[in-house]
Amino acid sequence: MDNGIFDEISVIHVHVAQDDLVHGKPKFWMWHRGYLKRFEIELRKLDIDLAIPYWDTTLDDNLPFPADSLM
Numbered sequence: 001m002d003n004g005i006f007d008e009i010s011v012i013h014v015h016v017a018q019d020d021l022v023h024g025k026p027k028f029w030m031w032h033r034g035y036l037k038r039f040e041i042e043l044r045k046l047d048i049d050l051a052i053p054y055w056d057t058t059l060d061d062n063l064p065f066p067a068d069s070l071m
């Protein structure tokens with residue numbers, strides 16, 4: 001937060017949410033993936049070991065009972 005990058009990234013999200021540019025639209029997942037990637041790049045500038053967890057939803061495709069998912 002000291003370098004202002006958190007505020008910069010937050011403003012991007014607030015702008016997109018307020019103007020309803022991607023939320024609820026087909027491009028949401030692509031946009032959000034890029035947004036999180038940018039956030040993760042900034043985190044790793046502070047500590048190379050920091051990362052945002054990623055869940056591969058295709059891992060659940062073959063579960064007989066969706067409730068068995070770890071999510």
